[in-house]
Each structure stands twice: as C-alpha cells, then as structure tokens.
Amino acid sequence: MPDVVDRLIGALNAHDLDAVMRCYVADAVVVGPEMGAENLDEIASYHLHIWQGFPDHHLTVWEKIARRDMIAAEVLATGTHTGPYLVAGGDVLEATGRSISVRGSWLVTVESDYILSQRVYFDQLELYTRLGAQLPLKFAPIV
Numbered sequence: 001m002p003d004v005v006d007r008l009i010g011a012l013n014a015h016d017l018d019a020v021m022r023c024y025v026a027d028a029v030v031v032g033p034e035m036g037a038e039n040l041d042e043i044a045s046y047h048l049h050i051w052q053g054f055p056d057h058h059l060t061v062w063e064k065i066a067r068r069d070m071i072a073a074e075v076l077a078t079g080t081h082t083g084p085y086l087v088a089g090g091d092v093l094e095a096t097g098r099s100i101s102v103r104g105s106w107l108v109t110v111e112s113d114y115i116l117s118q119r120v121y122f123d124q125l126e127l128y129t130r131l132g133a134q135l136p137l138k139f140a141p142i143v
Contacts, residue, residue, distance in 0.1 A: 004113050005071050005106070009059050015051055017044060024115045032120035033088045053085025053093075054100070062103075069116075071108045076101060077122070081131055088124055093133055100130045 004023050011019035021044060024030075030037040030046055037043040050057055057079040064073045081096045104122030108115055 003066065003071065004110055004115055005061075005064060005073055005108055008115065009061055009075075012047065013058050015057075017047065020044075020047055025111070028115050028117060030118045030120065033122065033124050034086050049086050052083045053081055053095075054079030055082055056080050069110055071106075071110060073106045073108070075104050075106065077104060078102075087128070087133075093131060096131050096133075098131050100127060102127045102130065 008020065008023040011023065021040060024040060024043055026040060027038075028040065028043060030043050032046065034049070035042075035046060037046045057077065060076045060078070062074045062076060064071065066072075078099070078101050080099050081093075083095050085093045087093050102122055103126075104120065106121070107119045109117040
C-alpha cells in the first residue's frame with residue numbers, strides 16, 4: 001500500500017485537488033518559500049497557485065526516507081511557466097513561457113497516514129534564474 005506521500009505525489013501530478021486535500025488532516029500546515037498555509041483552504045490555494053503558474057507541473061520522486069512519523073522526500077519539479085506565479089515576498093511573476101527543472105525536498109510529518117505538516121524547500125535562485133527573473137538585490141555596505 002502506498003504511503004501518504006506517494007498518494008500526494010500522484011494526486012498532485014494528476015492535478016486532482018480533491019485527492020490532494022484527502023491527504024491532509026483538517027488542521028494541517030504547509031510551509032514553502034512562496035507562502036505558508038495553516039488550514040485546508042489555504043493549502044488548496046497553495047497548490048492551485050502552483051498549477052496556475054505551471055499548468056503542466058509534474059513531480060518526480062528521486063528518493064524517499066521514512067522514519068517513525070516523518071517522511072523526507074527529494075523531488076524534481078518540472079513544468080512550463082505559462083501563467084501568473086506567486087513568488088516569495090508576495091510578488092506575482094507573469095508568464096515567461098520558460099521551462100523549469102528544479103530540485104527540492106519535503107519534510108512531512110504524518111499521523112495515521114495523513115499529513116499533519118509539510119515543509120517544502122527548493123533553491124529559489126535556481127527557479128528564478130530558469131525563469132529569467134531579475135532580482136532586486138540590495139546589500140548594505142560592510143562596515
């Protein structure tokens with residue numbers, strides 16, 4: 001029987017929001033660079049905004065390790081940026097038409113085969129570079 005992360009990946013790749021939401025407990029928390037989600041409505045919004053920006057978004061699991069109530073997964077996200085995408089800091093990056101292939105990792109806490117919390121990590125600079133985004137870098141002088 002597949003674990004909840006396998007079910008979540010399958011549902012995300014099918015873009016099946018109902019199946020995605022059945023993977024989480026009612027008070028689950030998802031935290032990623034773009035936003036934090038502290039209830040099921042916000043979690044649904046989190047996934048929908050990714051699909052809006054990358055309608056062909058697909059995840060491939062490279063490695064998965066489970067220990068007690070924790071599952072760590074290394075994933076590869078691919079897709080084409082054809083819609084608006086909410087980036088860290090709350091800005092929206094309009095469609096660039098560029099393809100991405102970005103590595104990331106998840107740390108998932110589970111209970112009774114449901115997700116209590118999911119922490120999503122990926123290299124934001126790698127993503128923004130692949131999308132051709134210009135970052136407003138401002139550094140304070142070193143004293």
